[in-house]
Amino acid sequence: MGVTRLKRKDRRNKTVSRLEVQGLKMATNLQPGSRSKESKTSQLAKNLAVLAQLTESK
Secondary structure, eight states: OOOOOOOHHHHHHHHHHHHHHHHHHHOOOOOTTOSSOOOTTSHHHHHHHHHHHHHHHO
16 A cells, blocks of 8 residues: 655645644643633742732832
């Protein structure tokens, strides 16, 4: 059984979808209202609280 070559459109779709998945895996920013909620005890939440205190005191 021979190996079939992908047509140009299918090759492009395969490459684009692979790059999209790679970009999503590397994305670390959390959008408000996203499914991944930030826990209150995480370091990022603590850092944001400290920054909020510093900006209030000025």
